[in-house]
Amino acid sequence: xxxxxxxxxxxxxxxxxxxxxxxxxxxxxxxxxxxxxxxxxxxxxxxxxxxxxxxxxxxxxxxxxxxxxxxxxxxxxxxxxxxxxxxxxxxxxxxxxxxxxxxxxxxxxxxxxxxxxxxxxxxxxxxxxxxxxxxxxxxxxxxxxxxxxxxxxxxxxxxxxxxxxxxxxxxxxxxxxxxxxxxxxxxxxxxxxxxxxxxxxxxxxxxxxxxxxxxxxxxxxxxxxxxxxxxxxxxxxxxxxxxxxxxxxxxxxxxxxxxxxxxxxxxxxxxxxxxxxxxxxxxxxxxxxxxx
Amino acid sequence: xxxxxxxxxxxxxxxxxxxxxxxxxxxxxxxxxxxxxxxxxxxxxxxxxxxxxxxxxxxxxxxxxxxxxxxxxxxxxxxxxxxxxxxxxxxxxxxxxxxxxxxxxxxxxxxxxxxxxxxxxxxxxxxxxxxxxxxxxxxxxxxxxxxxxxxxxxxxxxxxxxxxxxxxxxxxxxxxxxxxxxxxxxxxxxxxxxxxxxxxxxxxxxxxxxxxxxxxxxxxxxxxxxxxxxxxxxxxxxxxxxxx
Numbered sequence: 001x002x003x004x005x006x007x008x009x010x011x012x013x014x015x016x017x018x019x020x021x022x023x024x025x026x027x028x029x030x031x032x033x034x035x036x037x038x039x040x041x042x043x044x045x046x047x048x049x050x051x052x053x054x055x056x057x058x059x060x061x062x063x064x065x066x067x068x069x070x071x072x073x074x075x076x077x078x079x080x081x082x083x084x085x086x087x088x089x090x091x092x093x094x095x096x097x098x099x100x101x102x103x104x105x106x107x108x109x110x111x112x113x114x115x116x117x118x119x120x121x122x123x124x125x126x127x128x129x130x131x132x133x134x135x136x137x138x139x140x141x142x143x144x145x146x147x148x149x150x151x152x153x154x155x156x157x158x159x160x161x162x163x164x165x166x167x168x169x170x171x172x173x174x175x176x177x178x179x180x181x182x183x184x185x186x187x188x189x190x191x192x193x194x195x196x197x198x199x200x201x202x203x204x205x206x207x208x209x210x211x212x213x214x215x216x217x218x219x220x221x222x223x224x225x226x227x228x229x230x231x232x233x234x235x236x237x238x239x240x241x242x243x244x245x246x247x248x249x250x251x252x253x254x255x256x257x258x259x260x261x262x263x264x265x266x267x268x269x270x271x272x273x274x275x276x277x278x279x280x281x282x283x284x285x286x287x288x289x290x291x292x
Numbered sequence: 293x294x295x296x297x298x299x300x301x302x303x304x305x306x307x308x309x310x311x312x313x314x315x316x317x318x319x320x321x322x323x324x325x326x327x328x329x330x331x332x333x334x335x336x337x338x339x340x341x342x343x344x345x346x347x348x349x350x351x352x353x354x355x356x357x358x359x360x361x362x363x364x365x366x367x368x369x370x371x372x373x374x375x376x377x378x379x380x381x382x383x384x385x386x387x388x389x390x391x392x393x394x395x396x397x398x399x400x401x402x403x404x405x406x407x408x409x410x411x412x413x414x415x416x417x418x419x420x421x422x423x424x425x426x427x428x429x430x431x432x433x434x435x436x437x438x439x440x441x442x443x444x445x446x447x448x449x450x451x452x453x454x455x456x457x458x459x460x461x462x463x464x465x466x467x468x469x470x471x472x473x474x475x476x477x478x479x480x481x482x483x484x485x486x487x488x489x490x491x492x493x494x495x496x497x498x499x500x501x502x503x504x505x506x507x508x509x510x511x512x513x514x515x516x517x518x519x520x521x522x523x524x525x526x527x528x529x530x531x532x533x534x535x536x
Contacts, residue, residue: 039374040413041442044481047416064373070296077373102300105369108336109329111299114313147325148315149295184325186317212328229319234328 006030006057006091006203008258009286010279013061013265019048021272022056027280030091032059032262038088039080053088059203059262060090064106067126067140068099068113078133085134092260094139094172094203095130097123097160114149115159123159127167139202140164141172144209144235145181156181157195170202175248176241176264180209180233189248198256206249206282207264208239238267240278250285258286302326303333304366337365340375345382345405347460348398360389376413380406400453404485407445407476411483414443419479419526434506437531439499443478444527446493454485479526486525489517496527 011030012018022028031052038049052058064077085093098110113119130138140163142156154162164171173196182189211231241249241263253259263278293301298311314322341361342349349357364385370378383402392398420438428436447453454474458466466485475488491513498508509515522528 036373036375040376042416043413043443043478045413047481066373070294074373080374099296100373102296104371105300105304106371106373106375107300107303107333108340108370108373108375109333111296111303111329114295146328147322148317150313150315232320232325232328 006059006260008260008290010261010263010282011057011059012263012275012279014052015265015269016045016048017269018272018275019052021276022052027276027283028056030057030059030260032061032264035060035062035081035084035093036064039084049088053090057091058088059092059094059260060085060088062093062095063110064100065095065126065130066099066101066106067095067130068097068111068119068123069101069126070099070119070122071102073126073129074101078130082133085136092139092203093134093136094141096141096143097156097163098143110143112143112145112147112149115152115154115156117153120154120159120162123163124166127163127169131167131169137168137170139170139172141174141205142177142196143181144174144177144184144233146184146232148185155195157192157197161197164197164200169200171197171200172203172205173198173201173252174205174207175252176205176207176209176245177235179242179245179248180235183230183233189244190251193248193252193255198252201256201259204249204252204259204261205264206241206245206261206278207235207237208241209233210236210239236267237264240274246281246285249282253285253289258289261286303330304369306330334362334365337370337378338362340370340378341365341382344376344379344409345402347405347457348386348402350460351395351398351401351456352392356391360392363389376409382406397449397451397453397456400447400449400451401457403447404449404453404457404474404476407447407474408483408485411443411445411476411478414441414478417442417529420523420528420530422523424530425523435504437499437502437504438528439502439531440496441477441479441527441529443476443483444496444522444525445476446488446496447474447476448472448493449474454487457485475521475525475527477525477527484525486521488521489514491518492521495522499528 007029009029011032012028014031014033038046040046096110099113100107100110178192179189182192212234261282263275265275302308302311310323310326316322316325338358338361364382368381383399383406386392386399386402419441449471452471454469455467469487473488473490473492474485475492476485491510494510495508495518509518
């Protein structure tokens, strides 16, 4: 198994249909997998991952820990994660500043939380627990937001900076999420990045988004008011990386230098060559920073 | 109710009002914004069920399946983030869902799809090989305590669920399979389902309890047929800590 850290080059989110394409050397130099898709005792998916991890550094990305949940972490799930990490020995592990479970139900979505002193304490305790159980540093990813909370008393960037300082975790900067949240919440993506603790970024995510379809005309009275509004952006991971996100990426690299960068695609997954071309584009920007 | 309790309740119940305290910094409204989470939870879980029960979707059609899956997931949201195992309650739920109550084979086909999925992700193990047994005396063979392969499952059907599943999975070889016991097993990397003689389920359960072969095979069953089925499917592994 690869036990190195991630190279400061471009990787892609692994999809089983691309397994054969990854036999040829190419622009993709590392892979990310969703941890929950491999929490099995055996079988073909695990075998595929074992094979890949002999050839590529792997970044394991969790989607189900519910670190932003107001209840305790699911110890059973944390145990499954620990077992997977012990078996896979990935270069890195990351999770989200979000919650996804409540009262024993798992919602399969990254749900938002208010940013307050109380939620900060909870998130820090959860990150501490994850890092202790896994015996390694984790990276925490900024969410894409469709709404805000009246009770929030601090900005997301302040919240992340404090979690980082108190737990010693690293950060995963999803630049597509920064852009989506900025448009949806009427904020500036540039200002967000200027306030973000960039020194602690261990990985960058780039992905595509789409505009929400206009509301149905037979919906409630708000539909009329909403029809004129600038559409919300949806974090679909179903399209190529958008131009403004590439611009923010280049701007970020100018500040922090080359950094492991993932092209994420989870819906309408194209053929491997298309994803590889996007990874090559990210790599060209990363190389330009190395030369600079 | 805590913020997350209120949020969770409204996520799965479209008629419950959006929780208080949500701020929409510009149009669209808080309701429309909350609707994005509602939609994404529902759509992603319908998709998980679609991947888990592809033949059920073929049998009832994509639109009906989506509507049925929406009813199911609101009553039975996943308990674990490992979605490959989501839907263990789905076959039983189908029995009580009035629009499909007349389709008696449907819950059995769903049970089969569920068993295929569990078998696929079960632990790997080398099946008992013919050479291991050829050296044994009949007496020694009868006292042997082989264990079920971790991927081995038997479902008992009263309708030709295996045949219905096979016809909708492009597996013509099984298209005439009768009702009865079905053995699902993954001796290597590929999961197989096949008709099994009556008593196979009881035999595997007895072997799982650690009984020797001679006691595990039920009386009044075709012992040779059961053993041949389990053995040829690769559904048996060596006794714990022991070579036969």
